[in-house]
Amino acid sequence: MHLPNKKLLLGAAISLATLQAQAVPFMPTDARAMGMGGTGVSSAEVASTVQFNPALLSLTRDDDHFGLKIPQISIVVADDDGFIDEVEDFDEESELDNSGLSNVDLLSNVLDESTGPLGLEKLNQALTDLETAVLPAQYEAAETKLEESVNYLDTRLFSKNPNIDPELVVYSEAVANDLDDLNNKALRMNFGANMALAIPSKKFSLALSAGGQGTFSGRVLVSSDDSDILRRYPDATSKYLTAVANLQSTLKDFNDGVGGVSAQDVADAEEAVSDFAYGGPNRPADEGDTIIFENGDLAEGADDGSLNSQVEMVGVAIADLGLTASRVFNIKGHDIAFGVTPKLQKVTVFDYLYDLDGEDENGNEVEFDGDTITENSEEYTEINVDLGAAYQFGAEKQFQAGLVVKNLLGKEFESPRYVESNGTAGTIVEVSPQVRAGISHKTSWTKVAFDLDLMENDPVAFEDPTQYASIGAELNVWRTLQLRAGYRANLAGSDQDVVTAGLGISPLAVHLDIGLMANASDPEKEAGIALEFGVEF
Template identity: 30%
Template structure:
């Protein structure tokens, strides 16, 4: 069953407008139009080559040439037979990681809405226009209303079509590295959830028409007179204000909002076995590894409207659960590894998901639409140098530009990292990761590892302007 507790907050916001007679605080703004879409926007990273392995994360997301045998099935199966003496067994139970992404411009817009208190200012201005002390007070409150409303509308449009994502992963394996035949059995689950607010042009027009209307009136009496002309707003000619006896009723514009939220998720579960063998090629030791695996791809898709999110009877979690769609496929990873400089320099190449597949979500009952997404082939090159003094330097480069499942930027990572093994007890790590496809996506990484006899613990973290993540791994080596 889909666990959607993270979405419960989506249903907690109140209607954006409260239409009552003017004497009873008509058109009182209780919450930002469409801002609740962002308060419940939790989502995930696109489909990068990112394992969320704790050691890799700490070292700039490297691992194709530097991964330990326990995680070789994630990065490069060839490492299971490369430079292995066959005297150890590696067990990972488990590796858990999470990463959160938000577009910098969207974050700026959201922070400006929060910092400038547009919503509170609009609410205060409406109350001031309803009960002004004098004409100057009415004008001051009217200008406060229109200025804050325009700024709010502008920032909401900055948020439109900007995805918020969360990516979570879990991994467990048992690996027996040997030159003759390295083996690993593993299970891997990677889940991506993305929430994207879509503010329509009609809603922008609707809000702007409301602002234009209030800019056209200069006094409370003019507001009453203007209401007699039956002013309308937006694509659907929503009535703005109507006279009701000696008062004015402001029509709730949220009834005609057409904006929506796209909520989509993909979980890829893998069960597989990695096999590697070391052989001689042109006088050099070369390791070849393959990873046949069974993949289960589960997708979720919903497109609730603003009205649905405001309806107490609507349950987004139920709609996502009903939209669950499962597909199964067999796929294959392949990897190579060799060494130079007296085996101190390792070069690795890996290709994941040799068979590229396209899938389709279930159909949204509201829009009648489904969306397709791809699980594409990915290729990455890695280099690692085992330097003196317990230092290991690593670098990885994506050879493919990896597209997101749904909306968002492509990723093509270049990562560099270093590890310092202090007395075979504590390992300090750091690195940098750059997205060559998006200049705004640059991350600093750090972490550490330590062991207690045969049990080891690894912690990793990454930080950037638009991304944050962390990972923990517990393993046994004997």
């Protein structure tokens, strides 16, 4: 038996996964917003307004006449379930001994020694020699070889001390547990890139924007068949060696002329070895659910390392080209800004499922490359629209409220695997309407903002749904240095709150911003960074 290649297991860690009817999150690419907890529906400025609320483009400062953001980039990696830690366990030093080796290495060593020239190879040759022996000396030599191999395997696979578990049992269970711990744990990555050109005005504002947002998730689906083979292999081998030991003892008694031991007894013992089958605890191979031995040999999958576990990957990338128009309308004495962004969207859905043993249906090694992405992706081109409204109030109009509906025209996009399976497997990605409201307060030096998703958003794949409540603050020193901080809570998930911080440098009209975010309880669960460069005057 061969263990799953460690590189395959570790390679699965960087592979990305799905199920049906998923949605795209509301996570604009904006360094200033990331530093302020993700707020922006009432607080975004100039060229950033197109991502959060097109109406804000008409409510910028009186001295804002031009804005350019190129580029804006961001990346967020989330590991809520500890997927990376579980994968690293395969390569970490085992706690079972002081050798410095991992559980996989320890089990591999025991199996290599047990199946090598002194173990099963010698045992199988001894059985062949017994079948072909003609002279008494040949029988004696075969018996000696069989006894040596059984004794060797007995010391490697089974402990003479009933209070100490044998190495094969201990290491098999440890690796099986590591494999089970990896099951169904998801890893998620979001990335974005954007650029925008904006010309704000109270009368009529315009902006042109182009960008893309991608979200990928992945998981390993560990088959119970794979972990069961690891756990049952010691039991199967023990029963097989018991049958071999019985043959050895029967042959010795027969050759020594022990009364009551006949040639038929020897034949029966030989048949028990040649027909030996194991399909699980107290189950014959043809009825069991963990087939390891069949007709005296290791069954397919138990001897060639074939795995039933799979890696599942799903992703959606949306490229937008939008034209934003905004202006202020006086409604019953109140100046209310409205904005609209019609946009051309290119939606790419990626959906891939492959076996962990790294082989395709033709037995060829699976290689993840550009062709893999192309063959398992489907592209769609659609029209969509964002709508926004904003209102300033207070004695000095220091308060500002905003409301936005993004992707008003909800649509569904089917993955290639969903189409090929006639809807029995694969992914449907929904670009659904997203509604967010916000309120902010500003002074010449400060701004504080609060945003709230008014509806729950489905996940892209295996993570929890999202409904964000965010708060952020900015200290603007002479409009040259900006210090930012924020907090974002997911009202639809547990232990997914993040803290954020940001820094802006804006000498003259040039702006350089960086935003950082991390899970509030454990930065390893989620972390992100955003960078942007722009010009505003």
